[in-house]
Amino acid sequence: MLISPQASAPPMAGVRPFALTAIRHPTVATLLADHRALLADLLDGLGSPLHVVLPEIFEENVTGLRQAFAEAGATADILFAKKANKADCYVTSAAALGVGIDAASTPELVKALAGGVPGHRIGISGPEKDDTLHALAVQHGCLVAVDSISELRRLAATARRARRQTSVLLRSRTAGQPGSRFGLSAAERDAAVGLCAELADHISLRGFSFHLNGYSTAERATAANEMIEHCLDARRRGSLCAELVDIGGGLPVRYVEPRLWDEFVEQNEPTQYHAAKNFKDFYPYGGQTAAEAVRAIMAHPVDGDESLSAKAKRTGIRFVVEPGRALLDQAGFTMYRVQQVDDRRDTEGYAIVTVAGSSFSLSEQWFNSDYLPDPLLVSAQAAADEMFPACVAGSTCLESDLVTWRKIGFPRPVRRGDHLVYLNTAGYQMDSNESPFHDAALPRKAVLRLGDGEARPRWHLDGI
Template sequence: MPRPGTPLTGVRPFPLTALRHPTVATLVDDHRALLADLLDGLGSPLHVVLPEVFEENITGLRRAFAETGADVDILFAKKANKAGCFVSSAAALGAGIDAASSAEVVKALAGGVPGHRIGISGPEKDDTLHALAVQHDCLVALDSIGELRRLAATARLAHRKVRVLVRSRTEGQPGSRFGMAAAERDAAVSLCVELADHVNLRGFSFHLNGYSPGERAIAANEMIEHCLDARRRGALSAGLVDIGGGLPMRYVEPRLWDEFLRQNEPAHYHGTKAARGFSFYPYGGHPPAEAARMIMSHPVDGDVSLSAKAARNDIRFLVEPGRSLLDQAGFTVCRVQQVEDRRDTDGYAIVTVAGNSLSLSEPWFNTDYLPDPLLISARPAADELFPACVAGSTCLENDMVTWRKIGFPRPVRPGDHLVYFNTAGYHMDFLESRFHDTALPVKAVLRLGDGAESPRWRLDGI
């Protein structure tokens, strides 16, 4: 409870305890001295990345799809994290990479992923990216007739044939800026058949906002029908449906998340942030493997499951998870730089960490990263609720790492550490910036599974 005499401004902070993978729990419980040394030597904030958890996620997602009878290849959406260790892990397990830039393709190839396991997405890709795709036999998702013509010309000059998907707008989201409407899609199929010496139409893909397994299954079923139509029109290789990403993941227990949504109010936040409105990522969502089973078992055409219909029509799937493959595969440690105790006036403190909010971002529409950080302190424990939000160390008013008031179990002091869990998926480097001429945070790669007494670590990329 607040100390005697503290004004009762705001409300008691609501806990959003982050889930922890056993490997993460071992590191923060048993190897705090190592984490402190890494933070001292490499700087704050420090991103810790865990390729062995990433590899476990690939294996688990494959198993979930296989249980439904679906034939699915996994392409890791590289945009979710720039760390090279995840590319190397994908290559070692025979997974592919979803890339949307020339730099991402080059890094995928350098990390050991062969070109035929690289999918290239993104709107209206430039000629350099097209040339790389043609040269290395990548699979290209096309967004327009114009792009199809340009890519075919590149393949013709190289005396090669390029594999393509036609990205189609779904009936559920016809206003998307990605993909072709029905008339353009039909024209693209005809053009692919006409350009068969240089273009091999392998199937269809789509872009879908949101995390509904049912909506994704319905959209995938539309793509199956497009494949069957394309085969009838002469595109005999059309047997691949790319369902994209959009697999949800779970940061906190669903019961806790639902209760948070019921109790959420502006008084839980610093300043006027909540008054401008929030759109939250579904932190209490389905685990990725469960979502995969829900998509493939969803009934289409009456009571037939999506996976059964695909098998009956010789259709294979691609899936492009990013955030969900990185579930629990990394966390971020920040050093507390200063504490401004406003409990006597405002009812809470402002904790400033070494770093800024762009290095721990939630790229989800006007919100911040919600799960509670863990306070690590060398000082004796104190049974005293310490409400505080967390600020970055720049001169910007809106540089808040956590706008929400956290109920720390003891007073926070300079030199303490805050651990933000499960930050590998988009949170680490999606918005990173060298504002104020500061260095970008480094990523330390840690592994526990080699039998060593202490975790082995290295800098990513070395």
């Protein structure tokens, strides 16, 4: 669910910025407090922007999500949604923890296999997958979510040539989102179940999946219940292996405290943004945590008073979940070096801070929105405490290249050479939109591990 700001007043200079302080994981806090010199060296040596990735926190999130499902009385296989971040280190951690991967392209599947994740723990999603992806998925025994009858026929032909049987989920449209471009209609689903029976030598129908936009736990639980019913119907028609319901991703991340978020939404208006930019939607930065969402989904009543998890247990259904952002919560941050400060406080009430890099490396622009948590200012030189309102721009020739449109109330003047740290950017922000525009090199990722009892964190470039 996206949050819509209130109607706006005419733009005016001198509006005091609202502080949206980002939640900080203890490991991140330690790095920023005790290892600032190392971070500065990495930024200077590897270039701006620099993405710092923290697989230890990813691993902690996996443990927490497993615990949330167990406490909710549900059995769930976790597939990390690879599209949320390209870093290899997260795949390596997933393989070590026995977590699967959700891949939607041939390169993602290849990286998952190369990272040590076995094929039977890999799910293949995405609409109308190409023949190369099908062939590789069949060869390695992946679970393929089929989006149409035509794809089902193509996949069966690929499995026939390989003399293998392939496990599939039928991705189905939900009653709540019948106009989705993804998945089978009711009539198509009925035909596909029958086709799976005809193609049983090459296709094993394992269950059903769906696609939802937004973060409504009630809507996700309702859709999951529909898929349970589809499994039961398939069993009645002879597909005895229909035991999986893939509830997708859509588990939220809390970036700021809920009280602070509510206050921000209440007072938000275009005067707080460069050029009085009027955004229509924002990610719910102060919403539920992933664990809270899991508990709400599994406890949601279906068919009367029975909870979703209880019905799944009674009917022998296992869940599959494909979190991306939720497993990357706090598992990375992005650093920029300040390249220029255009101080317009006397005329417009705020400054424009230009950083080395662009908004392509903070990808909320993809959703025509703004990344709202305040960046941290790290200064090499001491400066007097003085509230310094400024937005943050990228160093390209695009008028729309704003890393942060919102005016940030920095605690002191920003200077050339200072560093800005954007917290919690591993989930989709880092590289969903990255681009070598202006022939600029793509940002690098430095993998950091604090380790036990070590005075200095260990680091290496991702993929090396």
